[in-house]
Amino acid sequence: MSSERVHIFGIRHHGPGSARSLERALEALQPDCLLIEGPPDAEEVLALAVHAEMEPPVALLVYVPDEPRRAAFYPFAGFSPEWRAIRYGLQQGVPTRFMDLPQWHQLAGEAENEGEPSEETSGKSGDEETAVVGGDAADNSPSAAEPIFRRDPLGLLAEAAGFSDGERWWDYLIESRRGNCTEVFTAVREAMTALRDDAPAMDDLRELRREAYMRKTLRAALKEGFERIAVVCGAWHAPALDPARLPPAAHDSSVLAGLKKVKTAAAWSPWTYDRLASGSGYGAGVVSPAWYELLWSDEQDVAVHWLTRVAQVMRSSDLDASPAHVIEAVRLAESLAAMRERPLPGLEELDEAALSVLCNGQQGPMALVRRRLIIGDRLGAIPAEAPMAPLQRDLLALQKRLRLPATSEIKKYDLDLRKPNDLARSCLLHRLNLLDVPWGDSDRGGRGGKGTFHEYWQVQWAPELAVKLIEASRYGNTIEAAATARVKQACDDAATLAELTELLAHALLAELPLAVKSLVAAIQRRASVASDVPQLMAALPALARTMRYGNVRQTDATLVGDVIRGVVERICIGLPSACHSLNDDAAGDLFTLTIEVGAALDILSDEGMLAAWYDSQRSITEQSGVHPLLRGRAVRTLHDAGRLEADQLHRVLALELSPAVARTAAAAWIEGFLRSSGLVLIHDLTLWNAVNAWVASLSGEAFTEVLPLLRRTFATFETAERRQMGERVKRGGPxxxxxxxxxxxxxxxxxxxxxxxxxxxxxxxxxxxxx
Structure with a gap:
């Protein structure tokens, strides 16, 4: 095979120095065929890379249409060598092809994979590509006995040059260089050849197949008669594609024999600098995408530009950072570079200078700089006509109409549900959560409140949400239709009444009337035959929230009113019997449910249902065999509602805390009555004196016996409440x-x-x- 016809360019994925040198090399070579390490599955969408609306960072998404979770991303930044090669080939009209092992083979072996989509390099960065720049613990777990050139093949060279690891050495030698030396590719290939010759034979079947397929693609290009073939691949693979070292074609055919195949589809997806960073666990990631972007911009005095950005980040957070600080930090970075015999400051020197001068040695401000600047918050964009599922197009239109852009930054929204646009935003976010596309989180949205007209959301777009959208496409072509279908499926799969009522609450928040109608019918059927009182009690709180938010959202939720009344009636009738003959654990569970039901009925504020509830609680207090914890809670409920006169409460206290009652039972009753209610004990002197008299009547042995139970009760009080009680006891009581x-x-x-x-x-x- 002629070496003159094949020109190999071994690069570091997402390296600006490699990209700059590669562009100059391609301009000098003027190839008539361009082979790039990447998925052949995506060649049909490759032409969009030169579209005017395409803004990196972006990623090629290759997935199995029937099982979208089986997917792989191939990220590109503006400074990625493969991205520059793709754009060069398309702009010059040169046949441009991907040559990595297709994902239709790789994904065929992942049928049982239930994890998140994998993040590839521009052509699956395995541990070899990662090892070129120092290895990555997220992808590899080498044993201590494994040779160092397998864990970090450039580590020895880096150590000899005075660098801490191969990553920093490669960055200094290749990526941070200011020149456009094309001879660097020859040097890289020679270094990789020497390393691979000394390394043990590769036993990774997947990597062997990848390189065999690359050689197969190269042979096909040579057979077509191309004279100047440019091959762009990870530096580690360069020796394996050297025409002078290729094994026989039969050898590669035997390696590729028996590969399975599945149908795949490809699309472009926006990407983020955060997911391009090595800190995200991405095997071929870089330490600082924003730093590499600055190097790629070819700005002069990069140290000045970088440290000025650091100062801007600090000022935006109301931290002091003057021009004098920037000047001093630049001087320090340049001095550090000179001491280390480096021509220009690198990210390591700039980081140390910023920490020392701008951050005064404090890690807090430096953490802010690292989060907002070193990684960066850039989110790419793709053309509107790029291939995407109908569900994705519907979301894109909704985001534009509702002025709710998808960004990689964390944004917080205070939505006023009385405003139509805010209400529509809320519905969209709730519908996406029902589809398992968690773009927004209302639990972390910020301050809470008792008002029902406000919702607080925290939203942040993540690239993997694109896969979740594709997966959700099987439910429908619009967000509303898909969410409705998803809820109906969950309704059919629900095992308990509580699951149905909770689902109904979410469906109402998402304003899905068809789904709500199906859920109400299912709840009515389930509730009409349910005899399990705890299950009915667990279902009521969600139903009460449904009524509450139905009014706030101007949605007709009255159709659940009959369901609620039926559930409450069954609870009130069956609860007294359910409280009999319970052990402590079962009583504790029912105690929690009792509190939740009481709160739900307070929300509903229906006099008829409240009256039935109080009658049920009174019945509990009058029956024997009821667990004292529940009996104490029932008395407390009646006391709070004003359903017990003072003399009645005094008689109950005297009876429940009399010496004739077992000490453990009395302590359980106190816990049921007082749990999380220290203020009641402080301000109700009748109750205080009764409890005080009971405790004072205990012998030392009896007090020791009930002390753990009493401590469990008093531990639920606020610190200030316990302090007031202690001061009152110290004074001898009121x-x-x-x-x-x-x-x-x-x-x-x-x-x-x-x-x-x-x-x-x-x-x-x-x-x-x-x-």
Whole structure:
């Protein structure tokens, strides 16, 4: 095979120095065929790379249409050598082809893969490509006994040159160089050849197949008669494609024999610098995409430009960063580079200078710089006519209409549901969550509140959401239709009534009337035959939220009213019996459900349902055999609702805390009555005195027995509440005057000093001063 016809350019994926040298080399060579390490599956969409609206970083997405989770990304930045080669070939009209092992073979072996889509280099960066720049622990887990040239093939060269690892050495030698030396590719190929000759034979079948397919593609191009074939591949693969070292074609055919095949599709997807960084776990990632972008821009005085950006980031966060700081930081970076015998400051020197001068040695501001500048927050864009699923097009149109752009930055929105546009935004985000496309998160959206007219969202677009959208396309061609179909499927699959009611709440938030109708019918059928009281109680809170948000969103939620009334009726009838003969764990579960049901009924504010609920609680207090924890909660419910007179409460307390009652049962009753309610105990003197008298009556042995239970109850009180109780006990407890009022001396309250404030307070309130 003629070596004069084949010109191999071994590059580092996403390297600006490699890209600059490659462009000059291609311009000098003027090839008549261009072979690039990449997926042949995507050649049909390759022409879009030169579209005016294509803005890197972008990625080629190759996936199995029937199972979109089986997918692979091939990211490109503006400074990626493969991206520059693709654009050169298309602009010059040169036949441009991908030559890596097609994903229709690679994905065929991943039928059982349930993980996230893999992130490829421009042609699957395996551990070899990663190893060219120092290896990556996210992709490899080499044993300590494994030869160093397999873990980090450039590590020895880097150590000899005074660098800490192969990544920094490669960056200094190749990527940060200011010249456009094309001879570097010859040197790289010779270095890789020497390393591979000393390395043990490769036993990775996937990598062997990849290189065999690359050689197969190269042979096909030579057979077509091309005279100047440019091959752009990862530096590690360069020796394997050298015409002087190629094995027989039969050898490669035997390696490729038996490969399975699946149907694949390809599309372009926006990408982010965050996912291009090595910190994201991407095997072929770079330390700082933003730094490489600056190097690619060919700006002079890159140190000045970079540190000026650092200062801008700090100022935007109200941190001090003056021009004098920038000047001093530049001087320090240049001095560090000179001490290390480097012609120009690199990212390591600039990072140290920024930390020392601009951040005053503090890691907090430096973390901000690293997050916002070193990685960068750029999100690419693809042309509107690029191939995409109908669901993706619908989302794109909705984002434009609702002025809700997809960005890689974290954005927070305070949506006022009384405004049509904000309401539509909320519905879109809820529908996407139902489709398992979590673009927005309302739980982390910011401050909360009791108002029902506001929702707080935190949104951030991630590249893998494109795959989730494609996967969701099987439910429908629009977001609304797909979400409706997804909810109906979940309705059919729901195992419990609580799951159905929770799903109904989400469907109502997403304004899916057809899905709501199906869910209501399913809930009615399930509730009409349900005899499990805890299951009915677990279902009620979601139904109450449904009614609440139905009113806020101007959605007719009254159709669930009959369901709620039926569920509440069944709960109130069956709860007293369900409270009998329970162990502590079962009673604790039912206690939690009781609190949730009470809160749900408070939301509904229906007098008829509340009356039935209170009757049910009174029945619990009057029956024997009920767990004392639940009986204590029932008394508390009636007490809070004003359904117990003072003398009735006193009799109940005296009965439940009498010496005749087992100490553990009395402690459980107190827990049920007082859990998370320290203020009740502080301000209700009747209750305080009753509890105090009961505790004082215990012997030392009995007190030791009930102390763990009492501590469990009092641990639910706020710190300030416990402090007030401690101060009251220290004073010996409150005494009561006539009528139950606390005497001034006992309360420690200074009425004379308080009286001095009253005239001013009355003036502020516009009231007549008290005598």
């Amino acid at each position: 005494s009561t005057a006539a009528g139950g009022a606390v005497e001034p001396a006992a309360s420690g309250f200074n009425y004379e000093r308080a009286a001095q404030v009253l005239p001013l307070l009355a003036k502020l309130l516009g009231r007549e001063a008290p005598p």
